[in-house]
Amino acid sequence: MTVETTTAGILALIAVMTLVTLVTRFGGAFLMSFVTINPRIESFINTMASSVLIAIIVPMAFSGDAGSLAALVVTAVIMLATKKPLPAIAAGIAVAGLVRYAGVTGL
Template sequence: MTIETTTAGILALIAVMTVVTIATRFGGVFLMSFVTINPRIESFINTMASSVLIAIIVPMAFSGDAGSVAALLVTAVIMLATRKPLPAIAAGIAAAGLVRFAGFTVL
């Protein structure tokens, strides 16, 4: 099934995307309202939450260029050393810019 990208078609596509995205925003909470929160579920939720971050970042590092890897490495080192997010992020972005400016193309 396809939708033509006429004005009405595009509005329909945007509406579909909106509904699907809102369903993902609401869905997890809606399903959880049927679950009794016991210590085991609580433990699952907490571990899963920080694992979401790892599962976003690690493939990002592996699929990225040298600049992305440098950004993540520098952010990690500064964050672990100083525990201050903003300097860590700023240094990471600067690292990506520098590495790319220097023209490393490893991947």
């Protein structure tokens, strides 16, 4: 099933994307309203929450170029050393730019 990208078609596609995204935004909280929150569920939720971050970042580090890997490593080191997010993030971004400027492409 295809939709032609006429003006009406594009508006329909945007509406579909909005709806699908809305389902994902509302769905988690909606489903949880049927679950009794006991210590075990609470523990699941908390571990799952920080695992979301790891599950986003680790494949990003492995699939990216040397610049993205360097950015994540530098952010991690500075964050662990200083506990200050903004300097850690800024240094990470700067290192990604520098590594790419220096032309390091492979790992």
